[in-house]
Amino acid sequence: MYPPTARRAALPLLALAASFAVALPAPAQAGVPTGAESVASITDGLARRLAGTLATPAARSRVTAAVAAAPVDLANLSLGTQFATARTAANHAVQTAKGLPTTADSLLRVRLAHPDMLPALAKGVTPLVAAAPTDDTDGALSAYEPSGAEVKLDTTVVPQRPVLLVEVDVAKALPLGARVVEQTLAARGVGTAQTRSGLNAGYWATKINAVRLSDDEEPWIKGDAEIYSIVSGFGLDGHPKVDIVQQPYLNNDGTTYYPNQLLVHFSAYKYNLADVVMMEDDGDTNYLQLAQAIAAILLTITDQGAYIPLVNAILNAIPTSWWTDDPDYTESWYTLATWSSGRLNGASGNGWMDVSPYWVAPL
Structure with a gap:
């Protein structure tokens, strides 16, 4: 579990970081179906x-x-x-x-x-x-x-x-939820970046060498978090693409992890640039609601011939209730590139990653 204060402070910080991005339409917030229990x-x-x-x-x-x-x-x-x-x-x-x-x-x-x-x-x-x-x-x-x-x-x-x-048991729920998000996005016209072209020639990826989220004194009732990242960018067809990257090793804040995990696969992105929004499932994440909200706003964004960060679009799509009673947002990183290297601090100041370029050899 991670600090609510840092997460709630993220929106104004992110707005500053993306002041050069085009204006985005306000999404229609998806709500829990009437009569549904929490x-x-x-x-x-x-x-x-x-x-x-x-x-x-x-x-x-x-x-x-x-x-x-x-x-x-x-x-x-x-x-x-x-x-x-x-x-x-x-x-x-x-x-x-x-x-x-x-x-x-x-x-x-x-x-x-x-x-x-x-x-x-x-x-x-x-x-x-x-x-x-x-x-x-x-x-x-x-x-x-x-x-x-x-x-x-x-x-x-x-x-x-x-x-x-x-x-x-969020460790069981997250893989199921990731499939729901990917299937729902695909059904609504937002593909994933997992179907990669050019594998015969190899491609560049971003590898996480180390990652740490801020230390916070949590109450005794809290268990491990279950972290996942929403990786997004413009696909080779000029339309937004989204991948869900599971990070089950990120159990505790205040701990440095050394996963050597590939986070972004740049063969799928038109501008060799991508954004990352890190989230946690602390029990009540509605994956269908999340996917529907993300799809609704990303489908309104078109390729302008230059890279537009998609972090704000995704954060704007997150239902308002997640920022008030249950802030599942953890951290975000703007505009990772094929050449990104070294310590990258998150936009909300709640964590950092040490990354390096990684060449994925052809099959």
Whole structure:
């Protein structure tokens, strides 16, 4: 998880950085379908149900032993027919809320909120159960007793009593979401840059040698982030192209990673220039909504015979709610080129990348 203040400050900074770009039309903000439940409300309801199962000693023992070792897929816990039915319904509701296909794939898991809670769990203290928050708002967290009673917890102080968190397994959700984005963009006329020409001659790419996002003191309830980048530029046909690049190694802020990952493949871009918008899925990203919004605005942009940065267009397309209650934006970089090299600071000051040109040899 990454600092909300840096993300909320990004828009004015980005506007300055792209003052030379053409004016872009204001997008129609895509909204959550009427009647759709939020991920937060779905997981909160399931957390209350899971808490109720802990009233039974055998179920409590089964759950606590499992979470003491690692986060557990809720589909793998045998807690009776009623809970299994509720879990299946919640799983399908989460898939819908995230714009993913409704399949049998399980996206819900439970984990121990903090390692410091292990000793109390080992002693047999009955844990509380809560839903992991899907935004960066500090304050009180609603947790549940096996009786169903609600307990308010301070998110800035690790409680002595163990807490189990019901959450979306974003490591599973992101690859599914990336496919939804690419398929939706393609269906609406925004292709990807992954179909590359000129492979027989080789091409230049940008390789990430090291990357770091700003250190921020997070509340104890936060887990790992799941980071992805939206790479965009003008294709060889003069139309905007978008790729989703998954970066699962970027789990924590304040940590330098050395991935040696290829980020931009320049064989697909007309001007040998591309932009990067880095995002995180902290549980409630609606990938279908994101793709529809990006497609709606990129289809209005035409090639003017010179490179136009697309960062602002993509950020303008992001639904307003993502900047207020749940800012999923992390960082962005303007105008990466085939010759980009060295330390590149992000436009919002929330991170940097060390990059170098990389020659991809012909097949």
